[in-house]
Amino acid sequence: MKPVASLSLDLDNKWSYMKTHGDAGWDAYPSYFDLLIPRVLEQLRRHDLTITFFVVGQDAVLEKNQAVLSSLSAAGHEIGNHSFKHEPWLHLYTDEEIETELRSAQEAIEKVTGYRPTGFRGPGFSCSLATLTTLKRLGYAYDASTFPTFLGPLARLYYFMQSNLSKAELKTRKALFGKFTEGFRPLKPYRWRTDAGELIEIPVTTMPILKVPIHASYILYLSCYSELLAMTYLKTALFLCRITGTAPSILLHPLDYLGGDDEKDLSFFPAMNLPGAKKMAIMDRIYSILKDQFEVVPMKEHAARVAKTSQLKLNEPRFATA
Numbered sequence: 001m002k003p004v005a006s007l008s009l010d011l012d013n014k015w016s017y018m019k020t021h022g023d024a025g026w027d028a029y030p031s032y033f034d035l036l037i038p039r040v041l042e043q044l045r046r047h048d049l050t051i052t053f054f055v056v057g058q059d060a061v062l063e064k065n066q067a068v069l070s071s072l073s074a075a076g077h078e079i080g081n082h083s084f085k086h087e088p089w090l091h092l093y094t095d096e097e098i099e100t101e102l103r104s105a106q107e108a109i110e111k112v113t114g115y116r117p118t119g120f121r122g123p124g125f126s127c128s129l130a131t132l133t134t135l136k137r138l139g140y141a142y143d144a145s146t147f148p149t150f151l152g153p154l155a156r157l158y159y160f161m162q163s164n165l166s167k168a169e170l171k172t173r174k175a176l177f178g179k180f181t182e183g184f185r186p187l188k189p190y191r192w193r194t195d196a197g198e199l200i201e202i203p204v205t206t207m208p209i210l211k212v213p214i215h216a217s218y219i220l221y222l223s224c225y226s227e228l229l230a231m232t233y234l235k236t237a238l239f240l241c242r243i244t245g246t247a248p249s250i251l252l253h254p255l256d257y258l259g260g261d262d263e264k265d266l267s268f269f270p271a272m273n274l275p276g277a278k279k280m281a282i283m284d285r286i287y288s289i290l291k292d293q294f295e296v297v298p299m300k301e302h303a304a305r306v307a308k309t310s311q312l313k314l315n316e317p318r319f320a321t322a
């Protein structure tokens with residue numbers, strides 16, 4: 001029997017990238033869902049894959065997105081909560097604001113997709129004790145907001161160097177993609193201890209031992225230099241997952257499926273020099289490599305299997321303040 005792995009796609013819309021980046025016009029909530037979602041669903045169907053889509057509440061309340069968002073649950077995929085406003089400084093909110101943020105997203109998502117989320121991923125990997133406690137109180141089964149890598153500060157620097165942000169805006173974004181110490185967090189799933197009870201954490205998998213990113217965007221970025229290098233890197237990571245007994249939970253993003261020919265306003269992102277068709281071909285290879293070695297399930301299923309294992313470690317939530 002193959003070991004388990006999971007796939008999840010953070011459904012960050014065009015406006016949320018523009019907002020974090022400080023670009024004007026984000027508040028009209030421009031969307032690329034009508035192009036993106038049918039493309040992703042068709043490819044997943046071809047590979048017979050069921051995955052988790054983390055949806056932003058703000059997108060679910062806009063009528064223009066509702067039909068295409070409901071197609072996700074209609075195709076049998078899991079829908080997770082990715083906050084309402086997608087502000088990567090969620091951990092700076094008050095407890096009341098966090099509760100409102102999580103609840104309003106959950107209600108909007110359920111209304112449109114008919115799916116009540118039981119999993120959460122914080123925007124920009126934002127995570128805090130208050131968020132975890134609120135999730136537990138709201139009946140969530142798992143959190144998926146930790147990203148154990150040492151390279152978070154580098155990703156942040158890259159993002160800021162090309163942005164139009166003021167000093168104050170940079171300050172609220174200073175924890176974007178996590179601090180260096182995030183790299184010391186565990187790779188394997190565990191339980192958080194909160195005041196409301198225990199909550200399962202499924203971290204975004206990075207390369208075992210080295211803790212460098214292995215999500216699809218990173219593989220696509222490496223493909224700009226050499227596709228052979230990129231695939232060798234992915235295979236090495238999955239080999240290390242197998243020998244360390246780490247069930248990989250691989251992160252996907254909309255821009256893994258959209259090329260520079262599809263989306264001209266987000267050219268500040270890495271790998272946007274690749275055309276959409278090329279990215280789709282690389283994603284085909286990534287799915288095939290993963291499926292060869294693992295049984296790929298949605299995150300809810302991954303969490304349910306993890307919950308059954310007895311040796312799940314219990315961790316105290318520790319987060320740097322502000």
Ligand SMILES: [Zn+2]
Nearest residue numbers: 010012123124
């Ligand atoms: Zn996001």
